Amino acid sequence: MTEKKINLSEKEMPTQWYNLQADLPKPLDPPIHPGTKQPITPDMLAPIFPMELIKQEVSSERWIDIPEEVQNIYKIWRPTPLVRACRLEKFLDTPAKIYFKNESFSPPGSHKPNTAVAQAYYNKKEGVKRLATETGAGQWGSALAFACKFFDLKCLVFMVRISYQQKPYRRSLMEVWGATVIPSPSDKTDFGKKVLAEDPDSIGSLGIAISEAIEVAAKNDDTKYSLGSVLNHVLLHQTITGLETKKQFEKIDEYPDILIGCCGGGSNFSGLIFPFMPDKLKGKKMRMIAVEPAACPSLTKGLYAYDFGDTAGQTPLLKMYTLGSQFIPPGIHAGGLRYHGAAPLLSAAVHNGWVEVAAPNQNPVFESAIIWSQTEGAIPAPETAHAIRTTIDEAIKCKKSGEKKTIVLLYSGHGHFDLSAYDAYLAKKLEDYEYPVEKVHEAMKHIPKV
Amino acid sequence: MTEKKINLSEKEMPTQWYNLQADLPKPLDPPIHPGTKQPITPDMLAPIFPMELIKQEVSSERWIDIPEEVQNIYKIWRPTPLVRACRLEKFLDTPAKIYFKNESFSPPGSHKPNTAVAQAYYNKKEGVKRLATETGAGQWGSALAFACKFFDLKCLVFMVRISYQQKPYRRSLMEVWGATVIPSPSDKTDFGKKVLAEDPDSIGSLGIAISEAIEVAAKNDDTKYSLGSVLNHVLLHQTITGLETKKQFEKIDEYPDILIGCCGGGSNFSGLIFPFMPDKLKGKKMRMIAVEPAACPSLTKGLYAYDFGDTAGQTPLLKMYTLGSQFIPPGIHAGGLRYHGAAPLLSAAVHNGWVEVAAPNQNPVFESAIIWSQTEGAIPAPETAHAIRTTIDEAIKCKKSGEKKTIVLLYSGHGHFDLSAYDAYLAKKLEDYEYPVEKVHEAMKHIPKV
Numbered sequence: 001m002t003e004k005k006i007n008l009s010e011k012e013m014p015t016q017w018y019n020l021q022a023d024l025p026k027p028l029d030p031p032i033h034p035g036t037k038q039p040i041t042p043d044m045l046a047p048i049f050p051m052e053l054i055k056q057e058v059s060s061e062r063w064i065d066i067p068e069e070v071q072n073i074y075k076i077w078r079p080t081p082l083v084r085a086c087r088l089e090k091f092l093d094t095p096a097k098i099y100f101k102n103e104s105f106s107p108p109g110s111h112k113p114n115t116a117v118a119q120a121y122y123n124k125k126e127g128v129k130r131l132a133t134e135t136g137a138g139q140w141g142s143a144l145a146f147a148c149k150f151f152d153l154k155c156l157v158f159m160v161r162i163s164y165q166q167k168p169y170r171r172s173l174m175e176v177w178g179a180t181v182i183p184s185p186s187d188k189t190d191f192g193k194k195v196l197a198e199d200p201d202s203i204g205s206l207g208i209a210i211s212e213a214i215e216v217a218a219k220n221d222d223t224k225y226s227l228g229s230v231l232n233h234v235l236l237h238q239t240i241t242g243l244e245t246k247k248q249f250e251k252i253d254e255y256p257d258i259l260i261g262c263c264g265g266g267s268n269f270s271g272l273i274f275p276f277m278p279d280k281l282k283g284k285k286m287r288m289i290a291v292e293p294a295a296c297p298s299l300t301k302g303l304y305a306y307d308f309g310d311t312a313g314q315t316p317l318l319k320m321y322t323l324g325s326q327f328i329p330p331g332i333h334a335g336g337l338r339y340h341g342a343a344p345l346l347s348a349a350v351h352n353g354w355v356e357v358a359a360p361n362q363n364p365v366f367e368s369a370i371i372w373s374q375t376e377g378a379i380p381a382p383e384t385a386h387a388i389r390t391t392i393d394e395a396i397k398c399k400k401s402g403e404k405k406t407i408v409l410l411y412s413g414h415g416h417f418d419l420s421a422y423d424a425y426l427a428k429k430l431e432d433y434e435y436p437v438e439k440v441h442e443a444m445k446h447i448p449k450v
Numbered sequence: 451m452t453e454k455k456i457n458l459s460e461k462e463m464p465t466q467w468y469n470l471q472a473d474l475p476k477p478l479d480p481p482i483h484p485g486t487k488q489p490i491t492p493d494m495l496a497p498i499f500p501m502e503l504i505k506q507e508v509s510s511e512r513w514i515d516i517p518e519e520v521q522n523i524y525k526i527w528r529p530t531p532l533v534r535a536c537r538l539e540k541f542l543d544t545p546a547k548i549y550f551k552n553e554s555f556s557p558p559g560s561h562k563p564n565t566a567v568a569q570a571y572y573n574k575k576e577g578v579k580r581l582a583t584e585t586g587a588g589q590w591g592s593a594l595a596f597a598c599k600f601f602d603l604k605c606l607v608f609m610v611r612i613s614y615q616q617k618p619y620r621r622s623l624m625e626v627w628g629a630t631v632i633p634s635p636s637d638k639t640d641f642g643k644k645v646l647a648e649d650p651d652s653i654g655s656l657g658i659a660i661s662e663a664i665e666v667a668a669k670n671d672d673t674k675y676s677l678g679s680v681l682n683h684v685l686l687h688q689t690i691t692g693l694e695t696k697k698q699f700e701k702i703d704e705y706p707d708i709l710i711g712c713c714g715g716g717s718n719f720s721g722l723i724f725p726f727m728p729d730k731l732k733g734k735k736m737r738m739i740a741v742e743p744a745a746c747p748s749l750t751k752g753l754y755a756y757d758f759g760d761t762a763g764q765t766p767l768l769k770m771y772t773l774g775s776q777f778i779p780p781g782i783h784a785g786g787l788r789y790h791g792a793a794p795l796l797s798a799a800v801h802n803g804w805v806e807v808a809a810p811n812q813n814p815v816f817e818s819a820i821i822w823s824q825t826e827g828a829i830p831a832p833e834t835a836h837a838i839r840t841t842i843d844e845a846i847k848c849k850k851s852g853e854k855k856t857i858v859l860l861y862s863g864h865g866h867f868d869l870s871a872y873d874a875y876l877a878k879k880l881e882d883y884e885y886p887v888e889k890v891h892e893a894m895k896h897i898p899k900v
Binding site: 003010075172175177374417 | 827869
């Protein structure tokens, strides 16, 4: 066969991001102010984001230049390879062709620095001295710590307390890159203090950590806030992966039939699919499948409604699929992707019927991670393993139907910091858990009326 | 500038290994039998190694074909990139050009699978059912576990007890690839029982674990032993890295002035330098520097003598630089590279004056690891950081002298499983320790008379 890896040279790396907002049949429902219920204006976001990112957030330009400084940092690990998963195909005995876009070779080990580097750059350019953010398992926090180091910014990370305790190595990673890491809830913010007063043993949640980071940004002139998913500008920066993938398929004169990615906030999946969306909207037959955990099923069981992005209710209201901003995923869930909502742009794509959704349980997810490790060699992040699960399911369908589909999987990160979850799986300690519809209905009561 | 990464296509990957034994001015001193003191014969090794590897061990053929099956597995991560470390150069303000050969992208995260895959293949081909080996921090054990999975061999790993306890994620990694991991000393072997009888709390050592693995191989017909460094065939397999590096320099029409690698048993460094050695022996000016820890200084302070490869004294006697087979590195040493000896082929090269040696302390080594992480982005293995230390030292010398030397560093692996050592360094808990000459002299008493 031809080469297993389809590489691009650095010169072939895309120099613009693709903005799906330019090609939507109708504009997105705007973020609205929770008090006035009116669309928010850019100046309302200025205390927490730099103006260039706010402009990108609302832009309807189709192509946005990637600054040269950002391209230079990208080239530490980009362009990333598109790889044929020949051994997995053979193991499954499927006529399908399986390709994966490998984002695991970035220094933080995932797709996250695609936006972290861009965000650090724009903040630095506008004179910001420090970025505050939240992190769960630590993928996003380590990506932002990495990016801040390259633009000489300070980085303050509120890390969900349970992860801070259980995943010390992710914390070390952030510290190697010079970040300050604080377990959340903390006594560094009013909201953190409030949570601790109510529950001194709180294990924390992403929503709480977001609230703390935003509070710090709002109260300190030299500090802005940085979010690793959900927002339009984050998804924009992630399109570098889909744009490269398109170029790589052009090189081998193929075109994918099915695009698959895991979905928490939705940025890695959106980054893969958005550059293919114009073709789909013009009638090209192509399936796109977002895969989320059964334990945190915002796209499959959530409501499509305006909701807060954080737990304290400090953010604008975003129109999105949500389980309610008070949602805390069950402790037994080991597989990441724990956010209560999904990106508005992706939510719209799902609502419009352009994107399918799947929500496997965690034992079948880890089973597929082991199959991957033992066929393709590398150890995937549990998040990535969700996409692998659905890829395997689709490849098995192809075996039954005899269809030679071309499947592409966004391999979002490695699992080197997640081996305790693998340990639990191999020791048969992981329980499956489907978040019940009744609980969703209960949580919905907290969704504000608009 | 031109591209930062110099890539080879899969078609450009070398299809033969280079055997330095073909170009030695005089043959290596042979391994000898500890009882008879006579050179050992291939049949004496047959109980623990497959014949094809024994042949490679004594071969004087210059080029040895890489089997297609091995090439196919190599292509999971090979050819690996040669990368210009532009940001480190800028940080050091040096006129030197620094390149690194990046072996960290293999699924086990180091150069080790270059030989693990080959060894698994030859064993499988000769009907072996199981491989037994030892591992310290886990780099070698995980590489062999990975390789065995691809050739459907069982894998039994004796893991130095202190690492087994302190590095549970490396154990998990091996188990994900299907290996059985046992803390050493164990009650599974006579030698392990003997050690435990003398010291029930023994933390273990590489030498003890090697003895246990060899014992299992010697006593079980279906099992052979596999070693991750030291032996000629291991170094042979590692030459794939130096051969690729040579090709990559040819592509940019440059030639290195200084080659640097870290050195425990010596396989990664030898893999880099051996393919360049014929040029050097023909008069090409080029320095080669092996970097070992001050806490385990076999090349800088050891004796060049016949010694055992293991603690129990089961192996043939090898002519090498050694600290004595009873050597146990100090507990405070966090940086890997803990073996008491060095590969006979490399030892001869050092003895002949072809190779220089350096032995930095661990705090300066970790300091250089942080500099690397904050300039080039990725987190190096502590082992690799030894080579980085000397690279930085040489680049600083170039700054002082104004020389525009081209330095190449074998970036042997990532540090994703070593963040507890980084943690200790950042918390200023690491102590420097230079293994004293008196202790070496004491240890030498155990070296057998030949």
